[in-house]
Amino acid sequence: MNLPPAASEALAAFTGAGSWEQRARLLMQWGERLEPLADEERSDANRVHGCESQVWLVSEMKDGQRHFRAASDARLIRGLLAVLLVRVQGLALEELAALDLADWFTQLGLTRQLSPSRSNGLNAVLEQIRKTAM
Structure with missing residues (x-):
């Protein structure tokens, strides 16, 4: 598995x-x-629906690659978003499509933090990232 540098960190x-x-x-x-x-940027247009907490996702082109930024009103969710974003930054569309979010959080030892509602919310963020990247 080829991880982006920040994801390896x-x-x-x-x-x-x-x-x-x-x-x-x-x-x-x-x-x-x-x-x-x-x-x-914390607008309804950038809001990720399907998250219990409020989450916003912004996408922009930077150096010819899609770059994502996110925010949440919940501290724990901000941390989960941060480790999700380092995993997806710079990935090609095919890599994004194949990304196994549960596996990534298992590798990090964070599955305990992923209640079903958090897991659903993070999957909603990943879906939004995939749609934006297309």
């Missing part, structure tokens, strides 16, 4: 965390890394 950080508490703290720290969205 995330994988190393999370697999190196010894306990669930360390991974939870790491998740919060990764959430703080999200590129901020301007107030006008």
Whole structure:
């Protein structure tokens, strides 16, 4: 599996965390890394429906590649979004289509954080990313 550099960094950080508490703290720290969205980007047009928490997703072209930014009103969700975005940034359409989200969170040791509603919400974000990338 060929991971983007930031995803490799995330994988190393999370697999190196010894306990669930360390991974939870790491998740919060990764959430703080999200590129901020301007107030006008937190619009209904950018809202991801299917998430319990409010989540916004913005896509733009950067250096000839699709680049995604996201925000949420929930700290834990921001962390989950951050590790999702590092996994998808720069992927080709075929790679995005084949991405197994559950497997990625399992590799990170974060499946405990994925309640059915969170899992559904993150899958809704991934679907939005896939649609935008087309």
